[in-house]
Amino acid sequence: MKNKIVYYCCILLFPVVLEAQTIIRVVDGKSGDPIPFVFAKLNNQRSFVSDETGRIEVALPQAAEMIFTHVAFLTKTVEIPAAGELDVQLERSDNTLAEVVVSSFESERPLLVQAAGVVRVAESELARFNETSVVHAFNTKPGVRVEERAPASYRISIRGSSLRSPFGVRNIKVYWNDIPFTGADGTTPLNILDLSNIENTEIIKGPAGSIYGAGNGGVISFSSKQQVDENRISTDLSAGDFGLVRYRLGVQQQLENGGISVSYAKQKADGYRDHTAMDREVFQMAGTFNPSDKQRINTQLLYSDLFYQLPGALTAAQRDENPRQARPGSASQNASIAQKSMYGTIGHEYLFSPQTANRTSFYINTTDFENPFNLDYKKETQFSYGGRTSFTHNGTLGAIPVRLIAGGEYQLAKAAAQNFGNRNGVADTIRFSDDLITSTAFLFQQIEAELTERLLLTLGLSENFSNYNISRNIDALRRTPSSAQRRFDPVVVPRIALSAKLSETSAVHGSISSGFSPPTIDEVRTNEGSINLDLEAEKGINYEVGYRSSYANGMINLDVSAFYFQLDETITTFTNEQGVVLFRNAGATDQKGIEGQVDYFLIRNQLGFVQELKLTHAYTGHYFTFSNFVSGGNDFSGNNLTGVAPHTVVNKVDLRTRLGLYANFTHQFVDEIPLNDANTVHQEAYHLVNARIGWRRNLGIRWDLEVFAGAENLLNEAYSLGNDLNAFGGRFFQPAATRNYYGGIKMGMKY
Structure with a gap:
């Protein structure tokens, strides 16, 4: 009895913080399924890996931020409480065509069911090359060719549409953040943009005039x-x-x-x-x-x-x-x-x-x-x-x-x-x-x-x-x-x-x-x-x-x-x-x-x-x-x-x-x-x-x-x-x- 009294007095008299247990469940943000083998890093020092049920247990003296990474999901930083339970939802990194959502023809649907020749150029694809232009990243896409006759002198061909373009971008409709970037005169000043002005690109190959007006070459x-x-x-x-x-x-x-x-x-x-x-x-x-x-x-x-x-x-x-x-x-x-x-x-x-x-x-x-x-x-x-x-x-x-x-x-x-x-x-x-x-x-x-x-x-x-x-x-x-x-x-x-x-x-x-x-x-x-x-x-x-x-x-x-x-x-x-x-x-x-x-x-x-x-x-x-x-x-x-x-x-x-x-x-x-x-x-x-x-x-x-x-x-x-x-x-x-x-x-x- 005497030992227990001493123990409780020590807890009351000394500000010792006992690390409480936090239970984290890492799940797919879309399906809710658990995600195994997710890396979680705390303060760049302690690392954890979710088990087969997506579960991580960690003892924290106070609330802290953790970074969650997985090859099939987007990296996410989350503030974790010092005690309790928490579901961390991760977004898939668009590894399958059914998960890639595009907005072509004014309709957000998975690329899988888009009834058109549509390709996407993600920001990560622009960063595969020297980040000075879209030329090399676009040229990896079938049916798309960007020419650069001199630095900043661009010409774009979608399915051969540059025949009438001795210079500049023509016969293609271009939008930037939902505004028509192609002018009323039919020309597009693509070269005024830096790559930092572009995060995501969708390209429609072929005529898309039913939604986007003039242009046989397509839409960017x-x-x-x-x-x-x-x-x-x-x-x-x-x-x-x-x-x-x-x-x-x-x-x-x-x-x-x-x-x-x-x-x-x-x-x-x-x-x-x-x-x-x-x-x-x-x-x-x-x-x-x-x-x-x-x-x-x-x-x-x-x-x-x-x-x-x-x-x-x-x-x-x-x-x-x-x-x-x-x-x-x-x-x-x-x-x-x-x-x-x-x-x-x-x-x-x-x-x-x-x-x-x-x-x-x-x-x-x-x-x-x-x-x-x-x-x-x-x-x-x-x-x-x-x-x-x-x-x-x-x-x-x-x-x-x-x-x-x-x-x-x-x-x-x-x-x-x-x-x-x-x-x-x-x-x-x-x-x-x-x-x-x-x-x-x-x-x-x-x-x-x-x-x-x-x-x-x-x-x-x-x-x-x-x-x-x-x-x-x-x-x-x-x-x-x-x-x-x-x-x-x-x-x-x-x-x-x-x-x-x-x-x-x-x-x-x-x-x-x-x-x-x-x-x-x-x-x-x-x-x-x-x-x-x-x-x-x-x-x-x-x-x-x-x-x-x-x-x-x-x-x-x-x-x-x-x-x-x-x-x-x-x-x-x-x-x-x-x-x-x-x-x-x-x-x-x-x-x-x-x-x-x-x-x-x-x-x-x-x-x-x-x-x-x-x-x-x-x-x-x-x-x-x-x-x-x-x-x-x-x-x-x-x-x-x-x-x-x-x-x-x-x-x-x-x-x-x-x-x-x-x-x-x-x-x-x-x-x-x-x-x-x-x-x-x-x-x-x-x-x-x-x-x-x-x-x-x-x-x-x-x-x-x-x-x-x-x-x-x-x-x-x-x-x-x-x-x-x-x-x-x-x-x-x-x-x-x-x-x-x-x-x-x-x-x-x-x-």
């Missing part, structure tokens, strides 16, 4: 990080060959009903070739606010200051003599682009009821553009605005569950454009000056009907309107003001699609979709002063079937599709004797293709030293021909479509270890590419090999660190990543960089 939807879930400061620094330097600083702050994030990125490079320097600064401020359970507001402010030089294309002889040289005259004429752009956006999501919701976004944009070129000097100031709204309602039609989607989009752009002579890189006498007004609008409707538990039918339709007005105030050649206007007839674009689940992890799909693409203002109003009002809109129809499946609990994933696209009034390029690129309708083309990707895990073991070893193979077969094309007395019917490689193969190897070491290896084979309509000049086939290695770890609860290094073009191939098509004087080739290296560091801190 970028999104930056929206939800601020922690207070954090982060910074990146990287450097590489040819004068490359990039650094970034970001801050995100949680608020009571949302959060604010701010980032600044600076990138400079001298470039591989002469006269290929680039310099870009990008500032982004974003806010997310939740006024109530039914509302969410997103705001963005983006400012970009971009400058890059244009080296110009070389002949085969010039390329062989010195691939690093610029086209004669490019440097002396200061051929380059200087562009300052500012976007202000606001988006509003409102939940009227559990069945009905609306999402609306607006933007305003100002751009100052200056482009001295070998032949002239162009200046343009543009102001534009626009918006998009979409209503979604989930209900029933009789006994059939249906989802109704309806909305519209409108854009207007006003520009003052002047073309001058170019005297040693300085604007000389004005040649012509125009006021340009371009507008585009469309309404869309879509119904999705779940005919059975496994059968999903989609019917979509849009009505499209577009016009442009050119007022020529100064015309040095004709010396008479003039005006030109083109209003395109309303275009109705339908789509029908069917998806059938064969099992919980496999499905087939088929679709028939129409598309159209009116000429852009740059194709109508060309640099030598002509206005081509006879240029017609491209129109096409696409037939597609596909199969997707996951095997062995997501260890193997397969996505394959075949399509046939018939395009009429195809817009192609040609170059006159002065070297000015002009445009014409080239009859019809037949575009048959097959695209496929398979990825599989050789190793996925949370407890092993090698936690993950994944292989990916992708194949693109594009068999595109002119079906009816006669030009200048030459019949090119039956020739291969200009600028399209018939075969492309991509192989990837990704390795991740328990120590935080990782390695990414990428091999790409690109078949020879015809560079003119006659198919007499080709870009030779090439193999491109890139690699990146690094170490990534959490240093305690608050800090994280990554160190990386990589190499591009390890085989030191001589190739062009982008070529000039149908070039006058044999100037087809834009040589890409030889073997080069880069490295960098990333740091982050929670506060």
